[in-house]
Amino acid sequence: MLFMTGTLMGLTPIVAHLLGGQRNTAIRPAVHQALWVALLLGAVAAVLLWSAVMPIFILMKVPPEVAKESAAYLSAVAFGMPGIALFQALRAFSDGMNHTRPALWISLVGLTVNIPANYLLIYGGDGLVDLLGTWIPSTLQQLPALGAFGCGIATALSMWTMAIAMAWYTRRGRTYKSVAIWQHLTPPQWSGIRELVVVGVPIGVAILLR
Incomplete structure (x- = not known):
């Protein structure tokens, strides 16, 4: 995830350079190449986690019970990796447009999803009864406690929530109207992908090894 984040951060200087040169029409295809790279990196990360x-x-000789719970958590988190990669690409785009606040607010949105989803999925109906009492509907009381696997599902949900929220904001926000990245999707282009890789991979490696 750290490598993904760093690599996709390479989009920020690319967008800022194009924006400063008033080449707004070139920003959309650059962002689209980052989104393709994000999907690929997210898919690879998911496969590795599985x-x-x-x-x-x-x-590493991890105790079997610990390994089982940890693997269950990570197998669920794997479903969220493409989502968090897309969020990071859109965040890098927004940062390059000199608009950094949305990433903060949308991260807080993800947190507000993650906290209750964690509690609900980890502890199930019994946890809700302990927290709220027996007045809650019987359907909720019968929810199973999924433990570490439920925690992973909650994390994946928050990842996709942030990705969808960032996509919605970059579509509706006035700051991005001149770019309109959600019109006319650009297919993968080696030149654009290569530019992002050349700029972003050193950042990703540096963050990974820090």
């Missing part, structure tokens, strides 16, 4: 976690835990 396939590589248990072998690593075995090599």
Whole structure:
């Protein structure tokens, strides 16, 4: 995730450079290439979380019960990785447009989703009864407690919430009207992807190794 975030941060200077040069029409295809890269990185991260976690835990001699719970959590988080990658790409775009506040507010939106979803999915109906009492509907009281797996589902939900909220804001916000990134989707182009990789990968590696 740190590598993804750093790599996609490479979009910020690209957008800022185009904006400063008043080349607004070139911003949309640059953002689209970042979105393609984000989807790819998110998918790769998800596959790694599904396939590589248990072998690593075995090599590290993690206790079986801890490994089982951790793997369950990460397998659920995997579904959110494409979402958080898309959010980071759109955040980098917004930052490059000199509009940094949306990322803060939308992160707080994700937090407001994550906290109650965590409680509900980790502790289930019994947790709700302990917190709110027996007056809650019987349907909610019967919700299963999913533990670490539920925590992962809540995290994935918050990731996708942030991605959808950021997409909505960049579509509706006045700051982005001159760019209109959600019109005429640009297909993958090697030149644009290469520019992002050249700028972003060193940032991603630096953040990963910090």
